[in-house]
Amino acid sequence: MEKMIAGKTIAVNEEGYLTDFNQWDRNVAEEIAKENEVEMSDKHWKVIEYLQKEHQNQVPLSIRKIGKSNVVDIKEFYELFPNGPLKISTKIAGIPKPASCL
């Protein structure tokens, strides 16, 4: 599937997650964030960068791990991305939706 995001044609899956990380940039992230009622701040970007790094190192993401990341605690993570933190933050980060239940 393809979708126009921030003036670019971006390959996404049926849930709207990027399928090619090379197409990701900050403008794309900003627009996905806006669609999900998230306004990006420095703190948001720090979390996004952390998620991308973890994904690059093939670490499976979970709420528990993020709570121990020293980047953000769980309460803050929920405040930054209220309607499903892991689901929405990974979408903004341009990485796949984690399959974890934890």
Place this chain on the structure above:
Amino acid sequence: MEKEFNGEIRKMMIILSKATLENVYAAFVLANGARMEGIQAEIFFTFFGLEAVHKKKLEHLHVATVGNPAMHMPTMLGGLPGMEALATTMMKKEMEKIDMPDIHEFLDILVASGVKLWACRLAMDMFHYKKEDMYEGLSDVITVGDFYKQGSGLGTHMLFV
């Protein structure tokens, strides 16, 4: 801004009435999974379920080896001394492998995620538990009626574990 209701689940009200590890984890995973999807979640601890939020007991919950057909062991074997402890140790090892937190840490995660934890007043009285005996993240001790009131609104689902 109120979105139009289209049948989605908005709130999970989970009633936990047992304190065996498998049931407590089931309730906790369901509540946590709801929050991860942006769904509200609350847990009502009643009868033996209260042990999961009792400071002195929550670290010592066990797997049921008797009356649990999924253990695949003869019922008489399950009743032997030490069998529950053995099964519990084995299960805890497996849980650590899949990054499952222990009960206390899991409660902390639930509270940080915005899950409300309620203790049943009637069961508290029955077991002679005081609020001070309970896990500090507990929201309050309430009646069944209070719990139902908490669940009002469109898209609320109730689950008995």
